[in-house]
Amino acid sequence: xxxxxxxxxxxxxxxxxxxxxxxxxxxxxxxxxxxxxxxxxxxxxxxxxxxxxxxxxxxxxxxxxxxxxxxxxxxxxxxxxxxxxxxxxxxxxxxxxxxxxxxxxxxxxxxxxxxxxxxxxxxxxxxxxxxxxxxxxxxxxxxxxxxxxxxxxxxxxxxxxxxxxxxxxxxxxxxxxxxxxxxxxxxxxxxxxxxxxxxxxxxxxxxxxxxxxxxxxxxxxxxxxxxxxxxxxxxxxxxxxxxxxxxxxxxxx
Amino acid sequence: xxxxxxxxxxxxxxxxxxxxxxxxxxxxxxxxxxxxxxxxxxxxxxxxxxxxxxxxxxxxxxxxxxxxxxxxxxxxxxxxxxxxxxxxxxxxxxxxxxxxxxxxxxxxxxxxxxxxxxxxxxxxxxxxxxxxxxxxxxxxxxxxxxxxxxxxxxxxxxxxxxxxxxxxxxxxxxxxxxxxxxxxxxxxxxxxxxxxxxxxxxxxxxxxxxxxxxxxxxxxxxxxxxxxxxxxxxxxxxxxxxxxxxxxxxxxxxxxxxxxxxxxxxxxxxxxxxxxxxxxxxxxxxxxxxxxxxxxxxxxxxxxx
Numbered sequence: 395x396x397x398x399x400x401x402x403x404x405x406x407x408x409x410x411x412x413x414x415x416x417x418x419x420x421x422x423x424x425x426x427x428x429x430x431x432x433x434x435x436x437x438x439x440x441x442x443x444x445x446x447x448x449x450x451x452x453x454x455x456x457x458x459x460x461x462x463x464x465x466x467x468x469x470x471x472x473x474x475x476x477x478x479x480x481x482x483x484x485x486x487x488x489x490x491x492x493x494x495x496x497x498x499x500x501x502x503x504x505x506x507x508x509x510x511x512x513x514x515x516x517x518x519x520x521x522x523x524x525x526x527x528x529x530x531x532x533x534x535x536x537x538x539x540x541x542x543x544x545x546x547x548x549x550x551x552x553x554x555x556x557x558x559x560x561x562x563x564x565x566x567x568x569x570x571x572x573x574x575x576x577x578x579x580x581x582x583x584x585x586x587x588x589x590x591x592x593x594x595x596x597x598x599x600x601x602x603x604x605x606x607x608x609x610x611x612x613x614x615x616x617x618x619x620x621x622x623x624x625x626x627x628x629x630x631x632x633x634x635x636x637x638x639x640x641x642x643x644x645x646x647x
Numbered sequence: 648x649x650x651x652x653x654x655x656x657x658x659x660x661x662x663x664x665x666x667x668x669x670x671x672x673x674x675x676x677x678x679x680x681x682x683x684x685x686x687x688x689x690x691x692x693x694x695x696x697x698x699x700x701x702x703x704x705x706x707x708x709x710x711x712x713x714x715x716x717x718x719x720x721x722x723x724x725x726x727x728x729x730x731x732x733x734x735x736x737x738x739x740x741x742x743x744x745x746x747x748x749x750x751x752x753x754x755x756x757x758x759x760x761x762x763x764x765x766x767x768x769x770x771x772x773x774x775x776x777x778x779x780x781x782x783x784x785x786x787x788x789x790x791x792x793x794x795x796x797x798x799x800x801x802x803x804x805x806x807x808x809x810x811x812x813x814x815x816x817x818x819x820x821x822x823x824x825x826x827x828x829x830x831x832x833x834x835x836x837x838x839x840x841x842x843x844x845x846x847x848x849x850x851x852x853x854x855x856x857x858x859x860x861x862x863x864x865x866x867x868x869x870x871x872x873x874x875x876x877x878x879x880x881x882x883x884x885x886x887x888x889x890x891x892x893x894x895x896x897x898x899x900x901x902x903x904x905x906x907x908x909x910x911x912x913x914x915x916x917x918x919x920x921x922x923x924x925x926x927x928x929x930x931x932x933x934x935x936x937x938x939x940x941x942x943x944x945x946x947x948x949x950x951x952x
Contacts, residue, residue, distance in 0.1 A: 398783050399734035401815065405775065406766040420811040423850035427879035431810040431848070434886060438773040446772075476770040479728035479741055480703050519704030548705070590708045 408432070409439055410472045443471040446481045447488065451511045453566035454492070454504060466495060482519050486512060503557035503577050510563050510583065510594070513551045517585045517592045520549035525588045525641035531634070540615035542646040544608045549587035550642045552605055556580050560596060588641025595640060600625035601633055605642065664714075669694055669721045669755035671910035671942070673934035675927050676917060682712045684924040686719075692931060694755065696723040696914050702752075703744045713752065723756040723867065723914065724749055728770070731790045731804070732763035732777040742797055749798055756867055756912070758803035758836045759794065761787065761824065778813035779823040791831040803834040803866050808841035808873075808887035810848055820845075825861050835861065838869035839900050840893065840916075844885040853900055862908050870901060870934060871916040890919035892930055902937055909945050910938040 404417040416432040444467040448455055455463040470491050476484040489512060492498055493505035525547055531539060553560065560581040565572045582602040586593045597605070600621045607617035614634075621628040637643070672693025677685075685692070695716055702709055716722070726745055729737060749757055762774035777783050794802050806824060818826075828835055837860060846853035872891035878884040893901075893915065905911065915930045 396734060396782060397815065398778065398780070398786065401778060401813070402734050402763065402766050402775075406769065406771065409771055409775075419814045421814055422811060422848070422878055422880070423882060424880055428811050430876075430879045431884060434810040434884070435773055435775060439771050442772045476772065477768055479730075479738070479765065479770045480700055480744075481772065482704055518707050519709070520706060522706035522710070549707075587707065590711055 409436055410475055412436065439475075440468060440471055443476065443481075443484070444468060446484055447471070450482075450485050450515055451488065451508055453511055453563045454508050456566040456569075457501070457504065457507065457562070458498070462497075466492075466497070469495075482515060488512065503555070503559050503562060506555040506557055506559035507563045507566075510553050510555075510559055510585075513553055513585055514592050514594065517549040517551055517587045520587060523547050523549075523644045525586075526638055526643045526645055528635060528638035530646070531638075540618070541613050543611050543613050544643040545645040545647065546609045547586060547588070547641055547644050549585070549592070550609065551585040552602060552609065553583045553585065554581070554599075554602055560594065564594065584637065584640065584642060586641045593640055598625065600628045601637075604628070604633055605637060608637075608643070663751070664717050664753050666753070667719075667721045667755075669723075669912055671912055671938055673931040673938060674721075674723065674912060674914045675931045676914065677713070677716060678917075678921050678927075679709070679712065680921060681924040681927065682716065686715055688924075690928055691935075692720060692928070693935070694721040694723055694912060694914075696725050696756075696916075699724050699726040699745050699748045700728045702748050717752050722752055722754040723758065723912075724752065724754040726757070726759040727774070728764060729759050729790075729794065730763045730765040731759050731787055731794070732761060732775070732783065733765060733790075734763075734783075734786060735766075737790050737793055738765065742794065745794075746797055749800075756803060756836075757798060757800065758805055758867065760805045761807050761827075774807060776807060776809040776811060776813070779816040779818045779820060781817065784818075784823060784826060787827050788830045791827065791833050795831065795833065801832065801834050803836040804828070805836040805838050805869065806841055806845075806860075808838070808844040808848075808885075810884065810886075812849055821856065821859050828861060828864050834866040835864045836867045836869060837862070837865045837904065838871070839904060840869065840871040840873055840897050841887060843894070843897050843900060844873050844887045847883050847885045850882075854903065857900060857904055858907075862904065865904075865908060865911060868901065868904065868911050868913040869916055870897060870913060870930075873897075888919060889916050891917075893933075898933075898937075901934070905937060905941050910941050913938060 408414040408417050416429050420428045422428050422431050444464055447467045474487055489505045489508040492508050498504050558575050558577050558579045558581050560583040561575045582597045582599055583594055584597050584605060603624050604617050604621035607620045618630050670693055674692055674694035674696060677695040677697050702713055729741060760774050764771050764773060764775060842853050842856055846856060870893045871889045872893055874886040874888040876884045876886060913934045917927050
């Protein structure tokens with residue numbers, strides 16, 4: 395193995411594992427202990443990655459408190475260092491980590507709060523696209539309309555949770571009162587970003603099914619059938635108008 | 648009457664932004680929290696610099712804000728994630744993301760670090776030091792050749808701030824950087840705070856280092872604040888923290904360099920505990936006054952010549 399590759403192997407494996415000794419061959423101005431010097435790199439990495447998690451999961455941080463979050467993030471960072479050089483992509487496995495993090499066992503909604511915060515970030519950075527103007531649908535005869543497939547906006551995301559994760563996330567991001575939220579209420583949401591601001595709205599389970607079918611490239615007619623199967627009173631035109639106004643789609647084909 | 652400029656803008660692949668010349672003035676690192684103040688004001692900032700990786704998302708607010716800034720100011724693209732010092736080949740996907748940012752925003756300068764940050768698919772999000780050996784030199788030269796070939800332009804290489812040195816090194820940092828520049832034709836980004844931090848950490852004279860630095864190749868200067876701690880031996884240990892104003896000693900070294908080089912585009916970096924725009928701007932204006940003084944004396948010198 396070339397010497398530099400071997401040296402950087404040693405160096406990098408000690409970076410995230412404080413139990414490992416400082417690599418040999420490093421020196422300061424005097425050839426004595428370099429532990430504190432090497433720990434500057436260890437600290438830079440750990441603190442900057444914790445900072446990235448703090449920025450990506452503000453609601454989780456508010457829920458668990460700054461100190462708890464920072465200690466928990468340190469555990470995560472050491473076990474799951476980033477594979478991507480883009481920090482906005484870092485932490486896709488943070489929700490799963492929270493789900494298995496024993497000290498949070500009494501807060502089963504926490505992983506889902508993290509999951510919707512992660513979706514928010516994905517939507518925030520997604521590609522720009524002009525939302526579909528609902529007026530074009532008015533010109534179509536019903537048969538053509540029901541056969542149409544809808545192209546989702548790149549930022550559109552669907553979310554569902556057996557907990558009130560959407561309300562908990564929103565309240566903790568805005569600093570609103572959380573005492574009125576019943577955490578055990580299942581919730582469904584749609585995330586869109588018609589221009590620059592991410593929009594999260596609560597939707598019903600039948601609207602979720604309807605959108606899930608449309609995003610999965612089912613024709614409108616099939617999507618309506620799926621929604622009606624869950625809710626015989628599903629109102630097609632109100633739902634379609636609502637999701638188009640939110641910017642969930644860019645075109646039909 | 649023909650209007651070549653507007654014709655050019657009408658072509659599908661014509662420039663999206665005006666070509667604003669880079670003057671030897673002071674600039675500032677672009678922070679999202681300052682964008683509104685920058686766009687509302689008429690501050691005479693010479694240029695803005697971005698970390699390329701912050702604009703590698705597909706769209707949304709970051710790109711909208713950057714496009715608005717780029718329409719009015721020259722831009723410098725500063726990469727922090729290419730890992731030019733790595734033993735492994737450059738990451739082709741990351742390099743093409745960098746090329747996309749450069750193609751999209753048409754910056755006046757593109758720079759990266761003499762450092763590594765990725766090893767075996769783990770990204771360490773820090774600028775890690777390299778040993779100064781022939782083997783690493785060959786790696787770095789090959790990587791810079793690849794970057795310059797891919798981007799189709801010259802890149803600037805920044806001198807590092809380091810906390811440890813390698814016993815394996817067989818040459819000095821200055822010899823290493825000079826040789827890299829000679830073999831690749833890259834320009835240099837001289838970070839004077841890095842020189843000061845490293846000089847304290849490795850006990851050398853920053854003045855001597857700067858006097859021997861290949862100043863003719865410097866196209867940009869970086870200034871930033873640093874923190875002070877002590878190491879295991881009780882010796883002074885400076886940290887390149889970018890979280891406070893530029894230190895007096897670093898301003899003095901800056902004047903010394905500008906005296907030798909004449910005015911150069913100079914960036915104030917402030918990445919942690921970011922203050923309000925007024926504070927960062929006043930740091931940039933302090934650098935600008937030093938540059939302006941030397942522009943004046945250079946002009947005066949010419950008149951007398």
